[in-house]
Amino acid sequence: MSGPVIKCENVYKIFGANAEKMLKDSNGNVDAKTFQENGCIVGVNNASFEVAKGEMLVVMGLSGSGKSTLLRCISRLTDATGGKIFIEGQDLLQLNNKDLIDLRRNKMGMVFQSFALLPHKTVVENIAFPLQIKGVKTEDSIGKAMDMVKLVGLDGRENYFPRELSGGQQQRVGIARSLAVEPDIWFLDEPFSALDPLIRKEMQDEFLRLQEKLQKTIMFITHDFDEALKLADRIAIMKDGIIEQLDTPANIVLNPATEYVRKFTEEVPREKVLLIEDIMDKTKDNLGDLKVSKDEIIENVAEKILTQEKSVAVIDNDNNIIGSINPAKIINTVFGGRKNNI
């Protein structure tokens, strides 16, 4: 299928009694303050973006920034106040209840911060739940659920109840459940925020492994900037309902669009985020023997480059030299001033 999987056009979500009327009057120029004075709270303010097939968009923001609200608009757990949302070209807000349920049963999966497992069902029954709701026969659904149990590495625990599992294990169940119907679109709402740091890192790696295998279209919500950098193809940074910047991790670190975004990027270790491509020079003279791929993360090749005296050649996927990089540049990137270097 061509075209974006998820497409938002000027999406607004405003809470309050006469939100719709106020939005109409404001002509799309929503000022949170005046709205608040009139008893309305702005959740999402004019969000427009697209997510391509197989892409992972991470929405990052602090609590109250409207990131979860945005996700709920796109999964239509709440109805957006204004704007248009297209899922694979279908106008989401025009769907009737039956079509919406169909869409969720076949195309969408969602993972929740608090796991949201059903306490009265075992692991395997929880995972089979969306299938059984769909009307799949019990045997088939349990069989499919067992595959999922294996996929997330919970074999041997399939007959446990959620209360008998640790947080990390519970979230594995949540992930398995959301994948049971083999959805194309995967929503994750702060899935790892309730876990402690060690488990969180483990789960992130596990998640990346899964995504490599499954290649879903993903919207991932987090309040952790490092997590966003680690996982994302593109990051949307939200504040007070507005998307401040939507770009690749490297571009966000290199060219923060607003002061707010810049504050986040200040402490970020660049060598872990930036690729060689992002800092290379276009000159191709005076090269040494070593060649590095443009897609390498700086950290992984820094040591090699620093041992060289000459500039190092940067190659693309077809082994063509497209630029160069010298050790001074690496040093400058890693240790240099963080305001306006490069």
Added chain:
Amino acid sequence: MEFFKKYPKTFQWLFLLVVFFSLCFAIEVPETYKFIRGQAEFVKDPNQSSYVFLGKEVRYYAFDVFWRLPPLLGWLPIWINDSLFFLMNEWMPIEVWNEDTQEYKSRPLVLQISRNITAFMTFLIQLIREVLLGGLETIVAFTSWDWIDKNPWAELPGLPWTIVAAGAALLSYKLSGKGLALFAGLTMVYISIFGQWKPSMQTLSFILVAAPLSFIFGLGLGIAAFKSKRVEKALYPILLVMQTMPQYAVLVPALVLFGVGDHAAVIITMVVAVPPMILLTILGLRAVPPEVIEAGRMSGCNNFQLMFKVLIPTARRDILIGVNQVIMVCFSMAVISAFIGAKGLGFNLLLALNQLNIGLALEAGLCISLIAILLDKMSLAWANKQEDYFGNLTFFERNKNLLFFAATVVIGLILAYIGTFLFKDTFNYLFEIPHNKGISTADFWNKGVDWIFETFFVYIKAFNTWLIKEVLQPMRALYLRMPAIATIVLVVGAGYLIGGIRSALVVCGLTLFIALSPWWDRALVTTYMATFGVIVSCTIGFTVGTLCFQNKHSANFMLGVCDIFQTFPSFVYLIPVMMLFGITDTSVLIAVIVYATIPATRYTIEGLRSVPAGLHDAATMSGVNKFQRLTKIEFPLAFPHMMLGINQTIVFALFMVIIGAFIGTEDLGQYILKALSDKKGAGIGLTLGICVAFIALIFDNLIRAYVQKRKKHLGID
């Protein structure tokens, strides 16, 4: 003056009290005023005034409006009565086919509906009763008397008591374990051996019909209220009044609508038991985390699937606690509804109390309490039980309880069969031990009571006289001495000071309703008895609760005791007090005190427990001793919760005061009891019930407003 500036509230309260007392002294007692006893109100007296409203004549003794308001709502009971009568006998006649005379007959709609409900309920009760005790009416209902005459084998034989006992033990074992199973078995054996089997099973069959029906209705209405704000808003005031309405009061309208008998009792029990079920259903559904609901939606649930596969299973525990509540209400109603002809233990209990046969009453009371405790524990165990996974067990393991039960049925039947040979000339004791053929301890208890009376009569009498003369009479006189206007000013003023203008208006409305009804004096007597009970109960409850709290084990023990006492049907409390104090106000008040001390104690312990552990440590590290910690930290923080305990205490006390009418009081309860035997009692009973409910709601409103404010102030919640 500095003092008042610093504590403006104190000043306001003082001002209110000054106004109240000056009103009390300014308004003289009218010379013609006397507390009207008993029948006097119904006698036509030339001194009475009267007015006509909506075509109803209301007669009353007129006083200065400041002293007592005229009963402007006096037409209400008459009007309710007439409307009920009209509904039952005249409204919307429909044609009904009559089987016997083979012709159509005209009958009012409501009467027909009531007949149908009655038939349905009677059938259900009869069915269960005959399964447990045997009989043939259910079979007849499906066939005919002729058929049963020809086929006498079809008569239900009833279950031998051994099977019921074993079944109860097995079920208890499955739900909770050995301890409860043993208790269940012993209870059943006790009931049987002491010859209470038949009435017990009658009571049980009544509960087995009333409880599930209440559950279904409560759950349904709870779901409706959860789904629609409008339904909730409509239900809420009804629930509030129903929760505080004395159970006597609902008996009277039921009597008019459904007549006398077990079916009416079941219906009335449902009316009382459904409200707590609704509340707990709403509470449980509300407590389901929003993310679980979202997870259900994202799994593609439609509304029906979301409710029955996600919401209700997740709220399972709260809903089952609701079932527990329903069962408890059913038991207390099992006794009270004996007034309108429910058979069983309750009826025997009432009869025995009426004849002052304390021994018999005690036996029936003990049985009903034992069954109540058993069902209470079983339903709680069910609520707290975590499901186990059965998917990978063998057929035998999965169904072993069923198999065991099947085995006991066979053994029970064989035993009963053997019994027919063993006890050829007498009753088959292995099948059913008839009433009055079991062991009876009644004589023993009666002798005991006599002995206590003879031995301690002097002291009890002295205490009784002292209490009535020195405490109760003056207190009652004080309450009656309050001019109506002064009382209203005091209550409304308190409402304003505690909860602001809104609270004041609500309280004012509630008080005015009582003041404008013909029973203001009676309401004052009810309030005086309740006040006395509450003061003593709270003193005892706070003291005992605080003392028990000092040690973890004693606290747990006390909570357990409270649990068990709370399970007793309220009527049972009257037995021991009548044993000791005979038929006096003292008896009622002591029953009130015992009954109302339960919530006072429980909430004190729970309140003290709710003080966060972190604060304990912080206090200890600041070097407080135990007493300082109690007074400076624990009491202030636990106070809001303890106030809720007082709220409960008031409701409990009012309930018991009303039930005490059975012994003989001169308050609202007595009038409700009288309305039961009055042809035109429905309106009176209902209005009186609302009056009692409103007394409770006045205090409820004030206390809740205070607690909310206090909690906000302390930042807990």
